Amino acid sequence: MxxxxxxxxxxxxxxxxxxxxxxxxxxxxxxxxxxxxxxxxxxxxxxxxxxxxxxxxxxxxxxxxxxxxxxxPPADKPKDLEFQMACDAFVRETINQIEQHRQTPVESDQADIFSEPEETVEPLTPEAKATTLAALAEQISSCEDCKLHSTRNQTVFGVGNPDAGLVFIGEAPGRNEDEQGEPFVGRAGKLLTDILKAIGFERDDIYICTTIKSRPPKNRDPERDEVQACEPYLKQQLAILEPKVICCLGRHAAMTLLGTRDSLGNLRKKVHIYEGIPVMATYHPAALLRNPHWKRDTWEDVRKLRALHDALLAETS
Ligand code: SF4
Incomplete structure (x- = not known):
């Protein structure tokens, strides 16, 4: 050369x-x-x-x-200004999408014009959220609803701020998580912490959990019956947390939450709605460790996520 x-x-x-x-x-x-x-x-x-x-x-x-x-500051660069403009447009479109979703009447076979209007449910206080989550975690700790109970060390429920506006959902606990009882520890967890820091969050600012609460042996993918058995717990957890926005880390988490079999590449391209909450999807930190060239896409995803979180929080404050 x-x-x-x-x-x-x-x-x-x-x-x-x-x-x-x-x-x-x-x-x-x-x-x-x-x-x-x-x-x-x-x-x-x-x-x-x-x-x-x-x-x-x-x-x-x-x-x-x-x-x-x-x-x-990134905004000094023309390339970043371009991204910033795209990010602003993304936030505006997503807020419109959420608004349209709110205005779409729920289809029901039992729709009855004479039925009583639904009662408005007061949101839980942060203290009530913390207490209710702790009770649910306690209940799940002895769960034997699927075969994973026989191989796990302990259940892994979730950590973080019970009143967080943003919830990250991963696929399943791995070996380190099963040992420590906390999601996203080890190398992938450290990378997630670094990603959060890059968008101005500490781990305690947000909430982190997984779709299933017990570790599949040898870190295999969760099986359908296991996901189905554990799904009600995730739904209850999210109903208590009431986040402004959810981010699925990896395809399996998005598949479980959104009931889709689409590729992560496609899922990343748009915002989805789960129970009225916007959901974004990006790469799992463990996948980023194996494929560092995906980090650029992830960087753009999490910056959009942060912008959307801030806009949604500003809307309600
Ligand atoms: S994965 Fe979920 S359903 Fe299965 S044993 Fe663990 S807590 Fe229960």
Whole structure:
């Protein structure tokens, strides 16, 4: 390979890394391959090579001292402004979609014009939500409604703010979750924490749970009868939480919640409605560890999610 080619590669790499740093995407950079237990070779704060001055010959590349890259607010960049505009349009369209959904009359075979109007149910206070969730978690801890009860260590109910506007739903507890009794721990959990931080959330700001509450052996996919047996618990959990928006992490979570068999690629493209609540879908952090090239799409998804969450929260405050 000629010296010029090497320099071109180095310059492209520098530009790429600088763009990621400027966008504040530390989590985008700090994960190595999933099977590689060694620390990442690309640390987020590592000095990046500065662009070289073009040279006319094939002279060896001299190492150039790294210039610190000053982080800029993403909105300073025209590309980000473009995304911001797309994001605003997305939020407007979604709010219209929710409004249309609210105005669509519920079809019912038993519709009766003489029936009593439904009673307005007062929303639960944060304290009442916490108490009711704790009672449900206690009830589920001894559940034997499907065969997974015989292989689990403990049930994994959910963690976070009971009054959160945003709920993340993953597929099922894995080995670490089964040991610790908490969803999204281990490497995938750490990546989720980093993703949350990148959009300005701590784990305690939001709520995290999974579609089923017991670990399938050897981390296999949950089976249909297991999902069906556990689904009522998820529905009760969401009814108590009453989030403004839900984000499904991975196809299985979206399939369970939305009752669809569509691909994640298609599910990501639009907002879905579950019990009047908007639902977005994006990649599961474990999938991102195996396929880091999906992190860019995920970054866009979670920024839209944050914008939608903020707009919906502002609507009711
Ligand atoms: S997965 Fe759900 S239904 Fe099955 S045993 Fe666990 S808590 Fe019960």
């Amino acid at each position: 000629s010296g010029d080619s090497l320099k071109r590669i180095a310059r492209d790499l520098h530009t790429y890394l600088t763009q990621q740093q400027e966008a504040g995407m530390e989590w985008y950079l700090d994960e190595g391959p999933v099977d590689d237990p060694s620390p990442s070779t690309v640390a987020p704060t590592a000095p990046v090579p500065a662009p070289e001055v073009p040279v006319a010959t094939d002279a060896p590349i001299e190492p150039v001292p790294a210039e610190p890259v000053a982080p800029k």
